[in-house]
Amino acid sequence: MKSKGEEVDYKTFVAMIEEGSVESVLVEDSRIEFTALNDEGEEAVFITGRMEDPALTERLLATNAKFTQEIIPEESPLLNFFLIWILPMVLLYALWNFMMRRLQGRVGGLGGSEMKFGKSNVMVYAASETGKTFADVAGQDEAKEALWEVIDFLHNPQKYREIGAKMPKEILLVGPPGTGKTLLAKAVAGEAKVPFFLISGSEFMEMFVGVGAARVRDLFNQAQAKAPCIVFIDEIDTIGKSRNLSGITGNDERDQTLNQLLNEMDGFSSEKGVVILAATNKPEVLDKALLRPGRFDRRIPLELPDIAGREAILRVHAKTVKMTEDVDLKGIAKYTPVSSGADLANLINEGALHAIKEGRSEITQSDLEYALEIILAGYQRKNAILSKEDKLAIAYHEIGHAIVAAKQTDSAPVNKISIIPRTSGVLGYTMQSEETDQILMSREKFLNKIVTYMGGRSAEEVILNTVTSGAENDIEAATAIARAMVTRYGMSEKFDMMALETINNPYLGTDVTSLVSNETSAKIDDEVLRIITFAHEKAKEIIRENVPKMHELANYLLEKETMTGEEFMEMLEEKDDGG
Ligand SMILES: Nc1ncnc2c1ncn2[C@@H]1O[C@H](COP(=O)(O)OP(=O)(O)OP(=O)(O)O)[C@@H](O)[C@H]1O
Ligand SMILES: [Zn+2]
Incomplete structure (x- = not known):
């Protein structure tokens, strides 16, 4: 990707954009490559450093220059959060890029492995050296x-x-x-x-x-x-x-x-x-x-910790850092369903890093909230350049999820909505929080969840009259739930309480063995499709009933990029004037 080009400073670059001589721009992680007319009036390649310039997108949009952003996503710390969350939108090519990097990483790892013979490099710790006791293990x-x-x-x-x-x-x-x-x-x-x-x-x-x-x-x-x-x-x-x-x-x-x-x-x-x-x-x-x-x-x-276990783990790790008195570890525990001890240890550490960055000597609640988002969605990509249309679609998509969630009874409250792109490839997300751990799921709760997953795409359809690839993860998660309802939880009348699949590894929910004939298998597909279609229709209905609120909320989100659950509920419940 790197080509030779004349290096210019960022100011010159901006001046050239304003002049209208820039024809195309490629924004990479650490530099920007662009073609423009040089002094002789010929097309030439230029390079400039990457600046944290929020106005860059706007400037480029105002010109006719073609621009591309190279997105280099990193592995999200918690991909399995997709199952609990209303799913974030993910660019197809970002995912592809991510997979390619993983593949390359693996090949590289093999080639680089050392060949050791004889003595093993077993690590030996003397008793005192493990330094760990049961007090370090919460729950x-x-x-x-x-x-x-x-x-x-x-x-x-x-x-x-x-x-x-x-x-x-x-x-x-x-x-x-x-x-x-x-x-x-x-x-x-x-x-x-x-x-x-x-x-x-x-x-x-x-x-x-x-x-x-x-x-x-x-x-x-x-x-x-x-x-x-x-x-x-x-x-x-x-x-x-x-x-x-x-x-x-x-x-x-x-x-x-x-x-x-x-x-x-x-x-x-x-x-x-x-x-x-x-x-x-x-x-x-x-x-x-x-x-x-x-x-x-x-x-x-060993199981993933429940809400009390998560709080206990946070407390163990909080002991090793400096933290203000008023932090709400119970609250953080509430927002981290399906997090492991390792995730929670990581959360505290991210909080500490953020406190340092902000010049604080103690971790505050806001540092932990910042860390929570990183753990859940990945780091912010401050310079991601998205077109206006994409931003608009993402905003409606996320508000779609949130409104559908809020308008259903028995569904977890919306906690936060964001359309700040993340390094994990996530372009936006809507977070819900459960008050307690969900151990028993009713059929209604499952259905509500599926309907909520459908909310994003439904908003695109009803409001923007189009569909995007952003619903990929929603589709996957919704289908997984619908399938499990039919094949494992006996929640479809057609099959009563017949076991149709067994799960091989409880930690990898996807590893299943089918117990049925091909014929039955086709019927299962029909049944799954029926559930999805039902949920999709229901989601579209909810969106159609709330079009003015959709516009109001999406515009607000476009402007602010994030909104809290309270802000969202307040705007949603406000009486429409004239609408
Ligand atoms: N119950 C717990 N209490 C406190 N900290 C925990 C707990 N569980 C995990 N952690 C934190 O997570 C880190 C990683 O955990 P550990 O490596 O023991 O997990 P593991 O089950 O061995 O994971 P893997 O299967 O990935 O090897 C620990 O070093 C610790 O900081
Ligand atoms: Zn979605």
């Missing part, structure tokens, strides 16, 4: 309870030996990413004051056959010498994947590594005081041999 009381026994055993293996008790020496921590599996394992070592060996399953997997197995052997030799101790194997599913699942050709490297692991696990007895903790978020792919009685037969489930 997860059941897991802590179960692990206390292990700690007691490590404190005093003799006691168990004398009475002839067998300790479960292999324990599997199962739960979604970021729920504190690693943290908990470290805390066990910290509480027991024993050395902690940490290795990640993916580190066992080498490009050359035999190296993984050698590493396993090496790890266990070191551990036996340091007993009592804890060996923690993160991502055990990367080595322990069922041999049936690895395809016809098989994967010799993985098989050998897994066999070695099984051998080692059989070879040492718990009396030595080596406890193996392993973590996975894909327990169902594990090889049966790993789960036989006597091996990882004890499982400790």
